[in-house]
Amino acid sequence: MAAYNGAQATDNYSRIYQYDPLGWINSFGGSSTTGWMANVYTAQATASLSAVGFYAGAMNTGYEVWTGSSLASLSLNTSGTLATMGYHTITCRRRSP
Numbered sequence: 001m002a003a004y005n006g007a008q009a010t011d012n013y014s015r016i017y018q019y020d021p022l023g024w025i026n027s028f029g030g031s032s033t034t035g036w037m038a039n040v041y042t043a044q045a046t047a048s049l050s051a052v053g054f055y056a057g058a059m060n061t062g063y064e065v066w067t068g069s070s071l072a073s074l075s076l077n078t079s080g081t082l083a084t085m086g087y088h089t090i091t092c093r094r095r096s097p
Contacts, residue, residue: 008089013050017041023087024055033058040071049077053089056082065090 019039029035037054052065061082068074078093 015044015047017043018053027057049092051089051091053087055087056085058085059083061085063090065092067092 017039049067054063056063059082062079063082064079065077066074067077078090080090082088
């Protein structure tokens with residue numbers, strides 16, 4: 001069972017890039033409470049990144065969002081702590097090409 005509190009409208013963004021059309025269905029890792037992940041997408045049109053979405057598996061999860069036009073040019077875009085677990089959409093501080 002899942003519940004979404006504060007889900008965004010489907011027309012908030014012009015394009016959505018994702019790998020998980022079924023949602024959170026599996027987990028990998030050991031006993032550490034720290035995890036790192038990355039997704040790389042090729043834009044289908046010239047646009048700016050305005051938000052990212054991801055799951056937090058625990059309360060008070062810290063996050064960092066790094067963006068750039070290549071892996072060599074990444075810079076910290078935004079960071080914070082999520083008070084609740086679940087799916088979150090994070091607005092980027094500065095729009096990234």
